[in-house]
Amino acid sequence: MKTLEAFGTRGSFPRRTFLKRAATLSTIAGAPWLVPSSVLGANAPGNRITVGFIGCGNQSTIDLPAFLGHDDCQVLAVCDVNTASFGYKTPDQFLGRKPAQERVNAFYASHKASGSYKGCDACNDFREVLARTDIDAVAIVVPDHWHAPMVAMAARAGKDVYCEKPLSLTVSDGQAMVKAVRQHRRILQTGSHYRSSPDYRRACQLVRNGRIGQVKRILTQVAEINAVDPGPGWQPMPVPDGFDYELWLGPAPWAPYHKDRCLYRFRFNLDYSGGQVTNFGAHSNDAAQWALDMDGSGPVEFEDLGSEWPPAGGLYNTATKTAFRARYANGVELVCQTAKPGFGIRFEGSDGWVEYGYQGLKTHPESLKTSTFGPNDILLPVSNPNRTVDAGKYHIPDHVRNFLDSVKSRRDPIEPVEVGHRSASVCHLGNIVMRLKRKLRWDPAREQFVDDAEANRMLARPIRLPWRL
Numbered sequence: 001m002k003t004l005e006a007f008g009t010r011g012s013f014p015r016r017t018f019l020k021r022a023a024t025l026s027t028i029a030g031a032p033w034l035v036p037s038s039v040l041g042a043n044a045p046g047n048r049i050t051v052g053f054i055g056c057g058n059q060s061t062i063d064l065p066a067f068l069g070h071d072d073c074q075v076l077a078v079c080d081v082n083t084a085s086f087g088y089k090t091p092d093q094f095l096g097r098k099p100a101q102e103r104v105n106a107f108y109a110s111h112k113a114s115g116s117y118k119g120c121d122a123c124n125d126f127r128e129v130l131a132r133t134d135i136d137a138v139a140i141v142v143p144d145h146w147h148a149p150m151v152a153m154a155a156r157a158g159k160d161v162y163c164e165k166p167l168s169l170t171v172s173d174g175q176a177m178v179k180a181v182r183q184h185r186r187i188l189q190t191g192s193h194y195r196s197s198p199d200y201r202r203a204c205q206l207v208r209n210g211r212i213g214q215v216k217r218i219l220t221q222v223a224e225i226n227a228v229d230p231g232p233g234w235q236p237m238p239v240p241d242g243f244d245y246e247l248w249l250g251p252a253p254w255a256p257y258h259k260d261r262c263l264y265r266f267r268f269n270l271d272y273s274g275g276q277v278t279n280f281g282a283h284s285n286d287a288a289q290w291a292l293d294m295d296g297s298g299p300v301e302f303e304d305l306g307s308e309w310p311p312a313g314g315l316y317n318t319a320t321k322t323a324f325r326a327r328y329a330n331g332v333e334l335v336c337q338t339a340k341p342g343f344g345i346r347f348e349g350s351d352g353w354v355e356y357g358y359q360g361l362k363t364h365p366e367s368l369k370t371s372t373f374g375p376n377d378i379l380l381p382v383s384n385p386n387r388t389v390d391a392g393k394y395h396i397p398d399h400v401r402n403f404l405d406s407v408k409s410r411r412d413p414i415e416p417v418e419v420g421h422r423s424a425s426v427c428h429l430g431n432i433v434m435r436l437k438r439k440l441r442w443d444p445a446r447e448q449f450v451d452d453a454e455a456n457r458m459l460a461r462p463i464r465l466p467w468r469l
């Protein structure tokens, strides 16, 4: 099996080398693509991939430095509907487009002899970023309800996309994203960055190669809700200065402003996200899909295992306790539940088990941890075989590296749009079964529930005009 290594690149290319390599790859692949001028960026300095960074909140504190760290990439603009404020994941996080702009300018200034740089623009409206012909790619690091419309618009505008996980808000959103990305021949990397982590890959590779025998059960964890619902008595608040609430809501149903609806805490309201099931499940259920070679498919049955939901009337309406079972066609069971420490996967087989999570990799027998793989084994792709930067705690720089290499080679990255869509789907289907609390059969080829019109209606949500996919 080919690994991405075969197509991997590192560091920066002289422009001529890149064009030569790209032309060679196009011939090898026999694919009808040309290097679009936008890949180089009409006004890009040198040969860098130029990036517009959309969404300067909590996750930007990790994703933005991951882009800045690669010297063949340049962030030309940052965008956020929030100018600058406290009140993100922690009360003292001060974020928004202005601090992000300062961060980018300070970073590039520190690499210049003059010690100054003011080249990064900041805007409120992401359509300004998409309209720029000198921007090749965008990072979409905004709440989940915006992912599908932004990805579709970015694809139409000819931009390659790094989009945070969970890729979609609904199954139908994911299908639309696949269509848009493929129709416009764009590269999309899903931000499920654990795929770029060596131990996560190793866990999946051990399972794929039968090292724990026949897989019986997979346990996936999601974290508890880490915010306090203002409760049924919540009152609308005035929109703060410098915060474009209408553009924050975008395609979601209109609702009065409350601070706990928006920054970071959007993930606990079903209008904007799927709760911890999609938030953490986009990592843990993604491992199940990868290890079982189910990237283009999914389970065939879903069942609630006693999930719990908050009382009606509060601001938060996502599951307070996740608990569902899914079954794949080969009989393997996946049990997804709220558990401590909040992120982890355990694969149980007839001859042993493998665990991966915050605590790292654990195996039984212990020897699996260091066992080697030969040429006849299935080798999962390595996203950054020639690491040039510090991989950080979560290997996000490697995941971004893999994206940048894909932008150059026009080959799919380690988690392309279809894969991100299918992993998110497992989480969405889990949410649906936990809401309906009856057994559901799923047809992964048709992406429809079998004989259940009500469940099928929950695969899509209306989008508020003028936004569309």
Ligand SMILES: NC(=O)c1ccc[n+]([C@@H]2O[C@H](COP(=O)([O-])OP(=O)(O)OC[C@H]3O[C@@H](n4cnc5c(N)ncnc54)[C@H](O)[C@@H]3O)[C@@H](O)[C@H]2O)c1
Residues within 6 Å of the ligand: 054, 055, 056, 057, 058, 059, 060, 079, 080, 081, 082, 088, 089, 095, 096, 124, 125, 126, 141, 142, 143, 144, 146, 164, 165, 166, 191, 192, 193, 247, 248, 249, 250, 262, 263, 264, 265, 266, 279
């Ligand atoms: N890969 C990971 O492990 C990981 C971890 C945390 C979050 N995430 C994902 O990152 C995304 C953002 O999460 P977060 O925790 O950073 O949320 P956040 O609320 O802290 O930040 C999101 C930012 O997007 C801005 N925004 C909203 N709508 C916008 C629009 N139309 N245009 C421009 N900016 C807009 C908000 O003002 C906010 O500053 C989510 O999809 C989340 O699931 C991924």
